[in-house]
Amino acid sequence: MNLGDHDLLSAREQLFHERVRECIICTLLFGSLYILCYFILTYFKRHTDFTTVDEDAAVNRIALWLCTFTLAVSLGAVLLLPFSIIGNEVLLSFPQNYYIQWLNGSLIHGLWNLVFLFSNLSLVFLMPFAYFFTESEGFAGSKKGIMARVYETFVVLLLLTLLVLGMVWVASAILDQDGASRESLYDLWEYYLPYLYSCISLFGVLLLLLCTPFGLSRMFTVTGTLLVKPRLLEDLDEQLSCTGFEEAAISRKINSGKTSCWLNFDVEMLRQQYLAIHAHRITLETRRKASAWQRNLGYPLAMVSLLSLTGISVLVVCFHVLELLLDDAAMPRGIQDAPLGKVSFSVFGSFGAAMQVILIFYLMISSVVGFYSSPFFIKLLPEQHNTAMTKIIGNCVSLLVLSSALPVLSRTLGITRFDLLGDFGRFNWLGNFYIVFLYNMLFAGLTTLCLVKKFTWTVQAELIRAVGLHKLPLPVTRSYQPSKLS
Numbered sequence: 264m265n266l267g268d269h270d271l272l273s274a275r276e277q278l279f280h281e282r283v284r285e286c287i288i289c290t291l292l293f294g295s296l297y298i299l300c301y302f303i304l305t306y307f308k309r310h311t312d313f314t315t316v317d318e319d320a321a322v323n324r325i326a327l328w329l330c331t332f333t334l335a336v337s338l339g340a341v342l343l344l345p346f347s348i349i350g351n352e353v354l355l356s357f358p359q360n361y362y363i364q365w366l367n368g369s370l371i372h373g374l375w376n377l378v379f380l381f382s383n384l385s386l387v388f389l390m391p392f393a394y395f396f397t398e399s400e401g402f403a404g405s406k407k408g409i410m411a412r413v414y415e416t417f418v419v420l421l422l423l424t425l426l427v428l429g430m431v432w433v434a435s436a437i438l439d440q441d442g443a444s445r446e447s448l449y450d451l452w453e454y455y456l457p458y459l460y461s462c463i464s465l466f467g468v469l470l471l472l473l474c475t476p477f478g479l480s481r482m483f484t485v486t487g488t489l490l491v492k493p494r495l496l497e498d499l500d501e502q503l504s505c506t507g508f509e510e511a512a513i514s515r516k517i518n519s520g521k522t523s524c525w526l527n528f529d530v531e532m533l534r535q536q537y538l539a540i541h542a543h544r545i546t547l548e549t550r551r552k553a554s555a556w557q558r559n560l561g562y563p564l565a566m567v568s569l570l571s572l573t574g575i576s577v578l579v580v581c582f583h584v585l586e587l588l589l590d591d592a593a594m595p596r597g598i599q600d601a602p603l604g605k606v607s608f609s610v611f612g613s614f615g616a617a618m619q620v621i622l623i624f625y626l627m628i629s630s631v632v633g634f635y636s637s638p639f640f641i642k643l644l645p646e647q648h649n650t651a652m653t654k655i656i657g658n659c660v661s662l663l664v665l666s667s668a669l670p671v672l673s674r675t676l677g678i679t680r681f682d683l684l685g686d687f688g689r690f691n692w693l694g695n696f697y698i699v700f701l702y703n704m705l706f707a708g709l710t711t712l713c714l715v716k717k718f719t720w721t722v723q724a725e726l727i728r729a730v731g732l733h734k735l736p737l738p739v740t741r742s743y744q745p746s747k748l749s
Contacts (some may be wrong), residue, residue: 264629289377300334307645308655318409323652326393330652331460333385333659340378340666341627344673345620347371348681352616354604370601375684380668386463388420390660395419397652468675471630471704474554474665475672476709478633479573480717484749485632486565506544513540572625575715576678579622580707583677587700595674595693596682608680621678626678627669633664675699676706 304327350366356364399419401411517533586593609615635644643657650658670687673679683693693699 281369285373288365288370289374293339296332296335296338300338301331304331304334304655307647307650309649309651321409322397322412326397326652329389329393330655330659333390333663336378336381336385337659337663337666340382341669343375343378344670344679344681345623348608348616348620348679349601351608352613355607358604371603372684372701375687379686382663383560389655391420391423394417394653394656463492463664464668464671467664468672471665471668471672472706474633474637475626475630476706476713477637478629478631479710480713481632481636482569482629483717484565486569493704506540510540510544572622576622576626577707577710579678580676580703584700584703586677586709587703593677594696594699622678623669623673627666628670630665634661
């Protein structure tokens with residue numbers, strides 16, 4: 264064996280070891296996410312659906328495994344962009360370190376491709392299969408069992424697939440007059456699935472446009488319920504005494520079990536009032552027992568942090584709007600090879616990259632809060648140990664749509680300069696300047712509007728509560744109409 268053959272064999276061995284190492288890393292990462300998501304879903308699922316030994320329990324267990332896979336993919340899509348940004352900064356800081364040579368562009372690009380593939384698989388096949396599988400009962404006249412449900416599920420899924428394929432092809436033929444693009448849809452793997460996922464991603468980005476500004480304003484309320492508010496011209500002892508008297512009075516009415524001869528009390532309504540007053544009393548006791556550091560430092564610091572992150576997000580989007588008008592390079596685009604370790608993706612270096620990661624996580628948390636706070640999707644909010652399997656499937660699908668659109672949202676709004684890798688950058692609407700520009704303007708406008716409205720009403724309510732005007736009776740206006748004499 265000459266020297267050239269030996270070098271070629273060494274290169275092949277090195278390439279083989281790199282591929283094996285990447286497979287092991289991806290398997291460990293996804294396995295860790297799968298275990299974490301399994302514990303999350305078991306915390307919310309209804310235990311009565313899995314305690315029996317009949318086929319319904321087996322069907323629910325299979326659907327739970329599919330939902331766990333989908334939720335793991337969703338969490339991987341959320342961590343995709345932060346992991347890439349942090350990996351680039353680590354390679355910049357330690358370019359010659361032996362222990363981080365496994366972190367390279369091939370690994371990052373492979374993770375992006377895997378997340379894209381698993382997202383398509385979950386949205387197109389796994390989640391529809393899980394839903395129809397839990398709702399199926401087998402064809403009429405067939406032998407009952409799991410296989411009968413599997414046959415019915417595959418038939419329904421096949422019919423749904425044909426319907427969706429036809430609708431997307433007809434929509435493409437109507438909207439796009441180019442015959443070559445319609446012919447390309449016949450290629451299922453190379454063109455059709457990316458085109459379908461592009462439509463789903465556009466829907467997810469539009470959903471983020473509605474949920475994220477609302478969630479940014481709701482974050483202040485959610486944080487306020489988790490932390491202890493400072494005392495501002497309030498007498499907690501007096502409020503505790505009044506709440507205790509109200510709780511004792513309602514409890515006496517419930518325990519008496521008798522109704523007055525003049526009044527007829529609704530016991531169920533009294534129990535709801537008792538629970539609300541009891542929860543309010545617990546909150547007041549927690550506020551009274553809290554230390555001065557928790558009252559006077561924790562709550563203001565959290566509010567200032569939320570306000571700062573929201574303000575930075577709006578400023579970044581406004582600056583990106585100006586960049587779109589002046590420079591074509593600000594448009595989101597896709598690349599096939601990630602130049603990791605060459606240059607930082609922020610003008611502020613590692614600090615800017617860390618701020619980008621924080622903003623990405625903050626936008627995702629805000630979008631989830633806004634999603635579950637909206638009146639259209641509040642029914643999907645999971646309950647502890649009391650969530651049906653169909654609701655779990657709906658939550659997994661919704662979180663997958665939101666999380667898979669997060670990298671596109673972050674690049675479209677200019678939160679990061681990291682370009683979209685793999686098939687994420689092949690979305691047709693990313694190259695449309697008017698869509699990207701209008702999206703940035705709507706996001707900045709809706710976020711500012713929600714914050715102004717939120718702070719206006721919040722400040723007004725807090726001032727009224729602090730002064731004590733909320734205890735005053737409302738004035739009764741009487742309208743006098745002169746009687747007409749016939």
